[in-house]
Amino acid sequence: MQKTIRMLVLVALVFFSSLAIKAEEDEFVVGMECNYAPYNWQSQTETAYSVALDGSGYCDGYDVRIAQDIADSLNKKLVIKRIAWDGLQAALDSGEIDAIIAGMTANEDRENGIDFTTPYYDTDMVMIVRKDDELADATSINDFSYKNVVGQISTNYDTVIDQIPNVNHMTPRESYPEMVIALKSHEADGITAEVPVAESIVSANDDLTYVTFAEGQGFDIDNSVSIGLKEGSRGTEEFIAVQEALDNISQETRLEYMTWASENAPSETNEIDGSFIDKVITIAKEYYPIFLYGVYTTLILAIVGTLAGLLIGLLLGTLKAISIDPQDNLFKRVLKKILGLFVNFYVWVIRGTPMMVQAMFVYYGFLRPVLGWGVMSSGLLIISFNTGAYMAEIIRSGIQSIDKGQLEAARSLGMSYKSAMFHIILPQAIRNSFPSIGNEFIVNIKDSSMLNVIGVIELFFETKSVAGSVSLTTETYFIAALIYLFLTTLATWILNYTENKINPNNNLKKV
């Protein structure tokens, strides 16, 4: 028992110290999505300019080349972190990254939380349409009245759509590949984009083209992209050094980089052919490092979440199970009562709301704005506290299922309540509840997928991004289903094996 507790505490310590990891001094750590060609994209092959990602292939693109030049000027090693669009600012705030170079446009909202350099690229906003559509001849945004127009979530490309009179403003999507599917299937009639992005999409999709708008007929918007640095850094040495490094990259060089990026951006959509199984195999072969990285993150979330959750559950479940002793004084009675109410409230809230809602609420409401935590540490915390509530119930019923003679025997020897709980009751409660505790692990392997809403790059998130890249939803999610099934089956097998080891008697009874 003591060993178990010590191990759990150790895990918790590792978990919390991992939250404190910050960018290192001699590295220039840059955050980007790696899913926004031609600015940045992810690939499985190394090129002259690509940078290896932590565990899942390479990141390449215009942003990577600019970032490389800046890192060189700063005499630092370039490190690229792949972070969901919505998580970039939090990562910058928490110090997880030094800069955002992600094709991000400086606007008023973002200026509030990020200090931007001058633009490092400037383009017009255009509209991607089907080649055979009458809209291919459009010259004004007014031509898109009563049409279905879609843009990327949380970006200018989505908000500007409202400048089109009487437009049917579609629900924004996560990524361009997803929107391309919508356009090709006639669900959408136009996608807002800027020229380099549109160029790269059109070159990869023969049936698409893009329209530019005549002077004064286009969107009223600033489309330049800038480097984002930590708020409050303007005027510091670091900010000035980055700005100077950027100033040293000439207009010609920028144009050359963008031309290179547009030409080299992945053109995946038409590549994968054949039967369902052929496609599945091709996707698996091509993207296995991405899936593997997803598996890695999912397992970290499930393991840490279950162990930390067990620790929380042990504490709360015990609080819930302790009864008021007739010998307790008033203070103890009141304290027990209040703690009991608190635990009930906590369990009630957590079990009564979806983890997805908890994640959004806690991450955007507290962890990110107040503590400046990144998505992964937030994800770990959320899954741990979520699991803790379920564990509290498991431990409570485990404790209450122990015959009260066990406690009486311990007390009759002169053991204190605490000591009896720790040495006699809890070990039995944990052992008896082992199947339920193990079940929480299985649940966590699956439910960690909900953390994709705050941008944790776990298996579901990766699947979504691969599905977007290859425009093959069914095939990609089929792979994800197989992986989840494999993980849960393996976990079940290991848990059953362990259960047989620690509870041999239970099984004898079952026979």
Add this chain to the structure above:
Amino acid sequence: METIIKVEDLHKRYDDLEVLKGIDLAIHKKEVISLIGSSGSGKSTLLRSINLLEIPDKGRIYYHDKDILDKSIDIDNYRSHVGMVFQNFNLFNNLNVIKNCLIGQIKVLHKDHKEAMDSAVYYLKKVGMGDFINADVNNLSGGQKQRVAIARALCMEPEVLLFDEPTSALDPEMVDEVLQVIKQLASDGLTMVIVTHEMAFAKDVSDTVCFVSDGKILEKGSAQEFFEHPKEERTKKFLSRFLK
């Protein structure tokens, strides 16, 4: 004779049910007291009150002249001097035989492992369980479990050992092995209070027998006097049911 525990005017009620209605009892050093009486008369409640597993509503319990119902008394320390053996053994299911006997010594008496081990082995041998030191308690027979439970209590070297129907949960063929152990303890001079329905055993082992009826000690006397010349009508009636 030195008095170890003295119970005065003890009352206990569960909601509407008054179970103990004023009990007076003195437990002297080396005395073996049997509590007999019909089911529901309050024997277990009395025993559990002496160990403070139940808190009496009224009355006093003195341990060497200290009132243990006083808030300032360290109850855990008191309990370590007053052992208890339960009808259902209540061995710790998560510990093997020897660890059942070690835990109290180490966690309560703060003995070092070697010393605790020595007395655990000594008492396990005494109850005839020396060959089962590393056995899983779940694999023992009832009689073996109860003997381990007695050894566990003895390891604390209590001044008084309380038994609540130690053989009632046993198959008939195992009753005797446990009673033999208790008899041995009696002849060693251990102070004991035993709730039992085994009349022959009570007569044989006890110095004093108390007949508990309806929350009171109705009749009390030396074993011989009690069994051969009971005074009260109710006692006679109760005993007649046990005559062959």
